Amino acid sequence: MIGRFVRDEQQRGREQPAQPEGRGGVVQREVLRVFKFALDLTPAQAEVLARHAGAARWAFNYTPGRKAAAHRQWRAVVEALVEAGVPEAEARRRVKACEGRPLR
Numbered sequence: 443m444i445g446r447f448v449r450d451e452q453q454r455g456r457e458q459p460a461q462p463e464g465r466g467g468v469v470q471r472e473v474l475r476v477f478k479f480a481l482d483l484t485p486a487q488a489e490v491l492a493r494h495a496g497a498a499r500w501a502f503n504y505t506p507g508r509k510a511a512a513h514r515q516w517r518a519v520v521e522a523l524v525e526a527g528v529p530e531a532e533a534r535r536r537v538k539a540c541e542g543r544p545l546r
Contacts, residue, residue, distance in 0.1 A: 516537060519533075519537050520533045520534055520537050523536065523537070
């Protein structure tokens with residue numbers, strides 16, 4: 443199905459000068475064409491697509507959980523250093539400097 447959608451620049455809320463330069467007073471129009479597509483999958487293709495979508499959704503949900511767990515661990519190390527008498531700014535700097543390595 444192909445549809446046409448025509449919008450006038452003035453309908454968008456943009457004012458045009460009475461005589462635009464170099465246009466001879468012609469009102470510009472923008473024509474947008476819309477295309478709709480539908481997939482006609484075989485059962486095997488539908489299964490593969492569903493599996494792919496499920497894996498993508500799992501990864502999308504898994505990543506924020508991993509990031510939150512890493513932040514909780516980072517915060518616990520910073521708090522342990524603060525309790526040991528290190529100023530918080532210095533504790534944060536130390537933990538950041540040792541990212542990925544054990545803290546000494």
